[in-house]
Amino acid sequence: MNPKTLQTSNQSSQTTQTLDAVLWSAQENTLPPEVMAYLAGADVELDQALFLYDIQGTLAHLKGLAAIELISAADLSQFEAALAQLQQAFIKQEFVLDSRFEDGHSAIEFCLTEQLGELGKKAHTGRSRNDQVLTCLRLFMKDQMGGLKGEVVAVIDTLLNLAKDHTDTLMPGYTHLQRAMPTTVAVWLLGFAEGLLDDLQQLNALGELLDASPLGTAAGFGVPLPLARELTAAAMGLSRVQVNPVAAQNSRGKYELMVLHQLSYLMSDVRRFSWDLSLFMTQEFNFIGLKNTHTTGSSIMPNKNNPDVVEIMRASQAVVDGAAAQVHALLSLPSGYQRDLQLSKEPLIKGLKATRDTFVLLPGLLEALVFNTDIMQAAITPAMMATDQALAQVQQGQSFRDAYLASKDGQTPITPEQSIQARVSLGGAANLGLEILEERLEGLTQ
Incomplete structure (x- = not known):
């Protein structure tokens, strides 16, 4: 396979439809192009985020097939080389996942078949697209939550260090938005740090739940093959398997919703902190300033310096909660796979992006805060x-x-x-x- 030949995008939609029909259907393809496009939706765009995980799951599945001697060791070596080449081509943008493919899964099988011929057609043995998408989503969620955990830890570290610098910095404490009792900036900051520690503990628990392989459950009924499920789980770095195939299928959407709920908890802490900052930065309070690295000007008023970053952080929970609501609304379903669940990808990816983008910026925002200590202390009556x-x-x-x-x-x-x-x-x-x-x-x- 020459990855650069795959980048050409002037192939007809009919070619793609025929390809997908061969890969995914035993029936002759009679679907009109508009129906095919409707069914595919935005999958090929969303699968940009999932493609490398799909390659990882495919490689693990092939190792499992070799373990039960459905393919030879030499076959496995060819598959490993082809998948490594595809992975590098995708990373270097020499291979483009575009509208020629229904989704990332069909693209992988097409590439393997183009490069390896008849051998490539064996890649899907004992596998359904159901457990294929479950597997790449599971790997994606596990990896994303691991990355998010590091970002949350960085924010907590920054809050703890900032609190150490302000143990004696006085400020009014508020209840009902009314002045209540004296407090310190350290107490205020540590309130958010401890809240994020609670979130971190929940992230760890969710990480353990996600650390399970659905690979080998196929369409929700298992397959009449002695699949090496523990081996393939270990090959993907997962500590256990989801045993029951119905439970695995029913976890589609459910696990995504758990992730989004966890993101919502994190973002609710961010929203409350952002609200405090929004109030304390007003000229009426003037407790806190923000360096110009994190403010914007007005398009009409030269005197304005706006905390837009804080306001977008405050608003971003709406993105996460909207995503969770979308997935929750999808889950009014009987057991097993239903095509409805295809629509759970987009809100999951969107919610993760909104949350991680926020937490990446938070340490820098915290370090850009300027505390007007005299004004805060003078407000204590x-x-x-x-x-x-x-x-x-x-x-x-x-x-x-x-x-x-x-x-x-x-x-x-x-x-x-x-x-x-x-x-x-x-x-x-x-x-x-x-x-x-x-x-x-x-x-x-x-």
């Missing part, structure tokens, strides 16, 4: 120490309710610094528990 005053009286023997009523006038000799220094319970400003959070992070990344 005496009335905000009323709770401290009440509790000081409780320590002298007064009941809390009486002390509470006596402190309502907001007259208190307690300073913001004294208030902060008195927060000695774990998690408070004087006892942040940073080392506990760092130990938890280390445990979740081992």
